[in-house]
């Protein structure tokens with residue numbers, strides 16, 4: 001098992017390894033005074049792992065209740081959020097008790113936000129079961145829900161007290177969803193780590209999960225330590241996301257987040273290369289790795305369609321949008337761009 005300490009407004013560890021789920025009970029007893037635990041999960045993950053988690057917890061003397069909602073981004077809503085809060089109250093979860101997010105990023109974001117708000121804040125543990133959740137959403141304390149006006153428009157920073165990533169749970173993940181998570185893994189290589197990038201390029205989908213997840217978590221941990229509240233450096237984690245979110249929104253979320261981020265990364269890399277920000281070789285390497293992982297690099301949406309959605313990006317400040325652009329493998333820059341210049345830039349990248 002690899003244990004990675006995270007220093008933030010609340011310190012916690014990310015533990016990664018095969019078969020580590022049974023450690024959950026002893027971790028809860030060490031980290032909290034909980035007597036009751038509420039496990040929040042979705043309709044795909046609960047049938048796979050719910051019973052084991054419930055048994056692990058109840059065998060250690062904890063009272064366990066569970067709330068399971070329909071899988072999918074549509075559930076990351078105010079409606080589910082309120083249902084979870086009411087469920088916690090009905091089950092008399094107290095301030096010293098603990099919530100458990102058992103699932104992917106949707107479960108993690110919802111549970112984390114419920115933990116931030118219920119009784120003005122209770123402890124929660126992330127058990128990420130998708131690659132994306134393991135390398136990104138379970139770490140860093142961003143929690144939230146979507147509003148009808150857009151994704152992640154309500155939320156809070158509320159770090160978990162532990163992230164327990166049992167890599168065995170990734171074995172049941174459909175390959176397509178695993179591939180989506182790979183887009184975020186590749187992102188860390190492009191942003192910060194040429195060696196990771198080259199390892200991924202060489203090994204493709206068969207990369208060693210435990211060590212690669214651990215490396216991504218270390219990289220995210222370092223960013224969160226410098227900019228927990230997302231006022232500067234943390235925005236680099238949005239590499240490929242501005243155009244990626246536009247692709248997602250334009251497709252009415254029929255194109256998955258990972259594939260949209262891959263397209264977004266390819267578009268800004270091509271455009272950045274034409275603008276002289278990265279070399280032809282760097283551009284070719286980035287497009288190549290996306291292809292090696294079976295991720296798309298092109299979209300049929302027009303620059304105008306993508307622009308319309310990009311302009312509602314919540315990271316826009318006035319008339320300026322900050323794009324993250326690759327300069328070299330392992331080095332990206334924050335590039336402020338007037339919204340009036342964005343159309344031409346996107347057009348260059350299509």
Ligand code: NAD
Pocket residue numbers: 042043044045048071072073076103104105106107109129130131132133136137138139140141142143151152169170171172173174177180257
């Ligand atoms: P998800 O949670 O919807 O999971 C994808 C699908 O995989 C779901 O159908 C789920 O039921 C299923 N699944 C999960 N684990 C499984 C397993 N082990 N076996 C079989 N099926 C399994 O999506 P995701 O990609 O994990 O997360 C996306 C969400 O994460 C988005 O809402 C995004 O906004 C959010 N996110 C948050 C942060 C953050 O910092 N908080 C960062 C990145 C993404």
Ligand code: GLY
Pocket residue numbers: 136137140142230234237238
């Ligand atoms: N996934 C973006 C962030 O955590 O900031």
